[in-house]
Amino acid sequence: MSWDFSTEPEFQELLDWVKDFCKNEVEPLELVFPYAPYVRDEKMRALVKPLQDQIKAKGLWAVFLDEELGGPGYGQLKLALLNEVLGRYSMAPALFGCQAPDTGNMEILAAYGTEEQKKRWLYPLMNQEMFSAYSMTEPQGGSDPNLFTTKAVRDGEEWVINGEKWYTSNGRNADILFVMCTNGIFIVPRKTPGVEIKDYPRTHNHIIYKDVRVPLDHLLGPEDGAKVLAQRRLGGGRIHHAMRAIAQCQRAFDMMCERALSRESHGKVIAEHQMVQSAIADSYAEIAQLRLLVLWTAWTIDNSSTQEARTQIAMCKYTAAKVLREVCYRAIHVLGSLGVTDLTPLQAMWAGAPTMSVMDGVDEVHKVTVSRNVLKGYEPHEGFWPTDYFPEKRAKAREKFAAAFAADPELVGYADYMEKRSRGH
Numbered sequence: 001m002s003w004d005f006s007t008e009p010e011f012q013e014l015l016d017w018v019k020d021f022c023k024n025e026v027e028p029l030e031l032v033f034p035y036a037p038y039v040r041d042e043k044m045r046a047l048v049k050p051l052q053d054q055i056k057a058k059g060l061w062a063v064f065l066d067e068e069l070g071g072p073g074y075g076q077l078k079l080a081l082l083n084e085v086l087g088r089y090s091m092a093p094a095l096f097g098c099q100a101p102d103t104g105n106m107e108i109l110a111a112y113g114t115e116e117q118k119k120r121w122l123y124p125l126m127n128q129e130m131f132s133a134y135s136m137t138e139p140q141g142g143s144d145p146n147l148f149t150t151k152a153v154r155d156g157e158e159w160v161i162n163g164e165k166w167y168t169s170n171g172r173n174a175d176i177l178f179v180m181c182t183n184g185i186f187i188v189p190r191k192t193p194g195v196e197i198k199d200y201p202r203t204h205n206h207i208i209y210k211d212v213r214v215p216l217d218h219l220l221g222p223e224d225g226a227k228v229l230a231q232r233r234l235g236g237g238r239i240h241h242a243m244r245a246i247a248q249c250q251r252a253f254d255m256m257c258e259r260a261l262s263r264e265s266h267g268k269v270i271a272e273h274q275m276v277q278s279a280i281a282d283s284y285a286e287i288a289q290l291r292l293l294v295l296w297t298a299w300t301i302d303n304s305s306t307q308e309a310r311t312q313i314a315m316c317k318y319t320a321a322k323v324l325r326e327v328c329y330r331a332i333h334v335l336g337s338l339g340v341t342d343l344t345p346l347q348a349m350w351a352g353a354p355t356m357s358v359m360d361g362v363d364e365v366h367k368v369t370v371s372r373n374v375l376k377g378y379e380p381h382e383g384f385w386p387t388d389y390f391p392e393k394r395a396k397a398r399e400k401f402a403a404a405f406a407a408d409p410e411l412v413g414y415a416d417y418m419e420k421r422s423r424g425h
């Protein structure tokens with residue numbers, strides 16, 4: 001029997017190191033130079049590199065990648081525990097070499113790339129000599145691949161791509177764009193003629209691909225493999241978002257509790273007012289529920305596969321958004337007017353909840369997945385009544401006592417009396 005909620009002491013030591021490192025090194029850098037890891041300027045590199053060297057020396061670089069793909073191979077459960085720390089700091093993933101959207105792109109490159117493609121793109125991405133973006137969503141079709149129209153057509157030794165993509169995160173700064181076409185995923189250097197990035201939105205970009213030509217070897221994986229690669233990419237990403245959401249919830253919760261103990265109103269600290277206690281108790285329980293769900297899902301992936309865990313991953317995705325929304329809202333409320341300013345991280349974290357409900361597939365789509373998969377384990381009942389309909393169940397149960405009733409007719413009277421009483425009306 002193994003049903004263990006403990007963390008190995010050696011790994012706990014590493015987690016403690018990460019906690020201290022983030023508090024003492026990452027947070028100050030984030031507060032003063034928020035985009036430092038993405039800036040290619042020498043001055044910023046001089047601040048970032050020594051920190052990254054320490055992370056590498058601890059074996060914590062690109063922790064999301066399995067060993068055979070070039071990472072430390074911790075697996076999802078340990079990654080979840082690490083992300084519970086990293087997720088508190090928006091800069092931490094980039095400092096630790098596990099920033100989205102590069103992570104998902106690296107995963108599909110590692111899994112489907114040729115040796116040549118890995119050399120050209122995977123290793124530079126792993127070393128942050130390059131950054132990437134993932135261009136899937138289309139303005140007319142959201143993330144429904146059946147509505148996508150972006151297409152690559154072969155012309156001699158080249159693919160010619162035409163289409164329009166919406167909300168490509170980091171597209172403007174990326175060196176390469178992973179473009180999902182109806183007939184495959186193609187790697188397009190951003191500076192290729194025909195790639196036009198609109199002025200807005202600034203961070204998540206609207207991109208026109210007009211007669212964009214790339215060599216044949218820029219197709220990643222098989223032709224027509226776009227949906228399979230996209231699923232593989234997004235499955236991993238969703239659970240990683242949920243892992244980091246736990247950290248965000250915990251950060252909001254810590255702020256709520258600290259404030260509850262610090263602020264006085266109507267004769268007592270607000271932590272002694274019952275409605276504040278209710279906010280704390282509900283938040284504590286919801287974070288624990290989310291955490292257990294995410295850890296169980298991570299454990300399932302480690303012990304089977306992302307595909308096997310898809311129902312759980314879908315649950316994590318919308319549950320994380322919901323818990324983040326509820327906990328951040330309560331924390332903002334407990335901080336009162338200060339909570340609604342942008343002088344604390346709460347506003348941004350709360351705004352992260354609707355974002356989480358939309359990115360990587362809207363909540364509704366994941367709820368459909370869960371409901372459909374769960375219903376596969378059920379069947380409709382026969383006749384009018386549900387299986388748990390008492391009159392029929394009781395009649396069947398009485399058959400079990402047939403011999404006892406025959407031996408002692410008084411028992412029948414007892415059973416009739418009990419039945420009448422239990423009906424009530």
Ligand SMILES: Cc1cc2nc3c(=O)[nH]c(=O)nc-3n(C[C@H](O)[C@H](O)[C@H](O)COP(=O)(O)OP(=O)(O)OC[C@H]3O[C@@H](n4cnc5c(N)ncnc54)[C@H](O)[C@@H]3O)c2cc1C
Pocket residue numbers: 101133134135136137141142143166167168169170204355356358359360361362363364365
């Ligand atoms: C922060 C962020 C980063 C992102 N990064 C990227 C990126 O890097 N690359 C990329 O390609 N895309 C990216 N996206 C886009 C993302 O994939 C889409 O926003 C998402 O898939 C939904 O598409 P949409 O925004 O067009 O919403 P729509 O599809 O228009 O959905 C709007 C609403 O319609 C309803 N709805 C839609 N479909 C269904 C359904 N099947 N059942 C029931 N109701 C439904 C829901 O209420 C939904 O919220 C990002 C999004 C966000 C928020």
